[in-house]
Amino acid sequence: MRSRSSKRAGRLAGLSLALLLASALLLSACSDSGAQDKQDQAVAPKTEAGNAAAVKEPEGFAFTDTMAPMGHSSGVWYELFVRSFNDSNGDGVGDLNGVTNKLDYLQELGIKGIWLMPINPSPSYHGYDVTDQYAVNPDYGTLDDLKRLLDEAHKRGIKVIMDLVVNHTSSKHPWFLDSAKGKDSKHRDWYTWAEDKEISLSSLGPSGQPVLHASGKSHYLGMFSQDMPDLNFDNPEVRQEMVKVGQFWLKFGMDGLRLDAAKHIYEDFQSSVDDPQTSVKNKAWWQEFRQGMDAVNKDAYLIGEIWDSMSVVGPFLDHALNSGFNFDLSKILLDSAKNERANEVGSTLNRMFTYFSKQSAGAFVDAPFLSNHDGNRVMSEVGSDPNHARMAAAMLLTMPGNPFLYYGEEVGMEGMKPDERLREPMIWAADRKSDGQTTWEAASSNGNTVSVAEQLKDPNSMFNFYKKLISWRYEEPALGDGGIAPFEIANEGVLAYGRVSGDTTLLVVHNLTATKQAVDLNANGEVPFTKVRFQSVDEGIALQGGQLELPPYSTVILQ
Structure with a gap:
């Protein structure tokens, strides 16, 4: 990995095709006019795979890194645990009608897609050991309730995907x-x-x-436990049945599927981890599954849990899944927020996206997140420091692709392992009883969490901070669809990266620290950024002649 000090500042590149053309021009120009021409052109992408356009930048400033094509962002997504989210009938257990009742809340936050954790019948509280792939858990309601949820979500422009547990079943199945x-x-x-x-x-x-x-x-x-026996995907009857299951839910109205334990279809033993045939067989299965889903809905969004390195994730994106959750990025962002130190996210993602784009022919969409049902909640991970939690959110919501929030993250809910503590009831009201509060599990980690009702009224709340950041993505599509490139900043506690789409070039700058920062944006050549497009704080930000002042714990997007 390259160090921060060794990188050239302010670099950005375009799509693979554009880079090849630009390289040829540079080689020709160098023989006539030397290296000066390297600063005369910048290559910037459009979001459609396989297209690129050249963007002129002022003399002295040039982005020159390769920036790979990626598919369109569909907006910000929200993972929710139905059991803990909202209770519509007073039995203490969250249900599908409770989710429907809170669609307006999610719409106000800016959510464009919902991921429902397992909703099939199951003997466990979490639902990942399914006993019937074609039914709804009676604790959560009925198929009619689910249909109503889908219809109401679609009326609001919100897509819905469900957890599909393909790798295994319940031992009671x-x-x-x-x-x-x-x-x-x-x-x-x-x-x-x-x-x-x-x-x-x-x-x-x-x-x-x-x-x-x-x-x-x-x-x-049973790779995960004796309660979850693995299905045998070498048996064509199993493969056909699981394709049939996926098709059933797409025909029902689901907009896609979150695919649990996607890499473990064939990675079951120590001997299979490094076996090249494991990757080959996993890829072949998910391509078969994709073909089956395309027969019902070619636009179905398939996203997989592939908790592994970039090289393992890539093949799953080859005419199979649209996205894989970016587990590596989660750690990078949380560590930066906790330690108040900049990271190499621009160059890291640049390299990662180049590989993913090659694997997927430019069709993949990244899926960044900070926390989910398997990891410590953001607020707990950053030591219950709301400033650190806000900076983690600011980084996440200025990343390319489809960011995923975990329910309650937007109000600062806490929770550390074991898993039950990560999945506590959503805190709707100050009394911890009304407005559909679930009671199936004690919210023991969230005694100090300010409720949704209180935060909606407070313009400076965590909720309204998330709402503001999410709104930026819809006002400026380059934040969702654009590529990302590194931009060198001397200040250790200041992180910057470029976001580019078509003719739009943005510079995102975060002050991750508790102290005011003066940043020389012209340190490596005069920059074109003269306008503050978005800012996370109302006061203390100043930009003049490439000199930027940032108050503590703040984010600015320049254009």
């Missing part, structure tokens, strides 16, 4: 109960039985965990 009866059962080969496949009982999972569990005299594969 009728398929598994039949499979466990013996070798002659109809669904025997729908699961992996060690004795049938001659798998050593000493075999361990990818993380060294036990993955073979006893059932009578046989042992079955």
Whole structure:
């Protein structure tokens, strides 16, 4: 990885095609007029894959990094746990009608898409061990309730995707109960039985965990737990059934699917982690699944949980998934906010997007996030410091692609592992009882969290800070669709990066620190940015002649 001191400042590039053309021109020009021409052209992308346009910049300033094409952003998304979100009937458990009741709240925040955590029947509170892929958990309501939710969301311009658990089922699923009866059962080969496949009982999972569990005299594969037996995707009947499941929900009205444990379809054992065939088979399956979904809705949004390195994620984007959650970026942003130090996000994403774009022929859309149901909540991760939480949000919501928020993040909810503490009831009212507050679990981590009702009335609340940042993305499409490029700043606590789309060039600058910062934007050549387009604070920001003053914990977008 290149260090901050070794990078050239203020660099930006265009799409792959434009870069090849620009390189040819530079090689020709160097023989006649030397290196000066390198600062005369900047290449900037349009959001459509495979198109590019050249953008003239004032002398002394040039972005020259490769910036890969990416698909269109569909807006800011919101992950919600139905059980904890809102209770419409007073039984203490969140439900689908409760979500419908809060669509206006989500619309006011600026949400364009909802990800529903598992809503299928399940014996567990979290729902990731499904017993019927074609039904709705009765705790949450009925198929009619779900249809109403979809209809009302669509009226408001909000898309809805649901968690689809493909890798495994519940051990109480009728398929598994039949499979466990013996070798002659109809669904025997729908699961992996060690004795049938001659798998050593000493075999361990990818993380060294036990993955073979006893059932009578046989042992079955359950990578996550004995309650979640893995389906056998080498069996074409299983693959056909799971395609059928996905098609069912798209026909029902879902706008897409969040695909749980996407990389574990074939990555089950330690021996499979580094086996090249694992990636090949995973990719082939998800391409098959994509084709099945395209038969119903070619615009269906498929996003996968692929908690791994860039090189592992890339193949899933090849005519298969639209997005993979950007786990690496989450850590980068949270660490910067906590430590009040700039990061290399511009160059890191630049490199990552180049690879993803090549894998997907420019069609992928990045999916940045700060926290989700499996990780510590943002406010807790930054030590309960609201300034650090705001700066993390400001970085997230100026990233390319489809940012995902986790319910309650916008009001500063807290929660640290174990998982139950990450999934506590949404805090709607100050009394912790009214306005659909759920009570299935104590909100023990959120005794000091200011309620939604109170924050809606406070213009300086965390909610209204998130609402402001989200509104920027819709006022300026380059924040969603544009590429990203590094911009060097000498100040350790100041982070900057370019955002470019077509003829629009923006510079995002964050003061991550508790002290006022004076920033020389012209340190590496005169910059063209003369206008403050957006600012996160009302006072203390000044821009003149390339000299920028930033108050503590503030963000500015220049044009």
